[in-house]
Amino acid sequence: MSLAQSIGLRAKRPSFVPAVLALLGVPLLLTACGEDGTQRAAQVQVFAAASLTEAFAELADVFELANPGQEVRLNLAGSSRLSTQILEGGPADVFASADRPNMDLVDQAGSLLGPQVVFATNRLEIAVPPGNPGQVSGLADFANASLLIGLCAEAVPCGALAAQALAASSVEPAVDTYEADVKALLTKITADELDAGLVYATDVLAADGAVAGIEINFDQATSYPVAVLENGSNPTGGRLFVAFLLSEAGQEILKRHGFGGPGL
């Protein structure tokens, strides 16, 4: 009563039944409109690591052009979140992880229809806001408590890799936030609210000038495995997508987005 009044809703003697029917009618109508427009394409549900956002958007477009009747739906998040979703029965046809451990989790649960294949590699870089307000020059600066430092949470591949990189340089980082995935971290650096963070080289490239990259002295790369899953309803589409990913055309797109080849 008071809530409705306070936000200014004052209906006089509302006719309840028609109102509820109208409420129900709208979603039904919208669903119907969405469905009978054209013949439905088969959907390929692709669960992909957040760092693949830009590359997979382009890959999906080109794949759909080459395979009429197949429509790619991307679910982008941290690899660990995706593997959790898949283990809980998420309807993925394809899983593209940013590291092996998360793919192995899904593999051990028996969810893979085929072998896991590495399709790309990536390495870390320091990302700083344009102009480098914290005057960061290397990993050693991550120990500076007066700087605002962000990392990926250790559950996600970029966080695990970052921990390795910092340990390899024996740097004890003064971290201010552990972000849920690499794109969330990148957003805070882009907004100039963090002085530095460790992200993938491809993310710096994708940010297109919104952050500056600083190369680090740590050449260990992370491997991106992909596999077709039994969770989804379109394994044919899944196989087609993975084949495209590994084809010359697919590899060319990944390369343009800064990914290393699988042979590394």
Place this chain on the structure above:
Amino acid sequence: MSQHAGTKPGTAKSRTARRRTRRMPPLVILLPAVLGALLFAVPLVGLLGRAPWRQLPTLITSDLVVESIRLSMITSLAAAAISVILGVPLAWVLSRVNFPAKALVRALVTLPMVLPPVVGGAALLFALGRRGIVGQPIYEGTGFLLPFSTWGVIVANTFVAMPFLVITVEGALNNADRRPEHAAATLGASRLAVFTRITIPAISPSLIAGLVLAWARALGEFGATVTFAGNLQGRTQTLPLAVFVALETDRDTAVAISLVLVAISLSVLILLRDRWWSR
């Protein structure tokens, strides 16, 4: 409250109670009611079913969980307190003062209730971050930074929680009997005295209800906090953030933390409901 409730309302209550037990409610009402209740009960059962009962004591006494409980308590109680300090006057102004842009202000106050919390968090970051319109002058003048600090969590919590208090209190003010206020004013009480001595005591049940709603909303707050204040154990990682992180790596811990949250929220809501909300 107790003085007005004499013997008569008591007998009326028992009479309705008797009638309630005698007659079965109509099925068209009972069926959706049961379905509605199930919608809330089933997820809880799911959570309980996944609970690692044996390891529970060790899990909920781990550093991670203890620190996030402590932080959640500090930030949600602080947010509830700030909501009262700022929200009660705001509700009073909205209820008792006429000014031109009132409808707009009222809509603005309720906006966080409909806004996705992540959007609210991003908005806070762009306004109060070190490059924000308000945050930048503060940062350059004092070096003080809200994001990535416990204060930032409190601000994010207050942002999403205060509307619940303002709306509850304003509703009570609108429906309150004005005659005691007028009488006090006639007898020479200042407007401030009327507010503190007459108005506030009269609406105190609603004020407490609003306070509990605001606190509960603050306790469960996730999206605005993680976007504005980040995620760091001991500083900004509240219980909901700890669940979010643990869900990916350590599901037993995630379920254990969730149970702690459910236990705290349920016990407070049940206790307070019996005391203040039952009519």
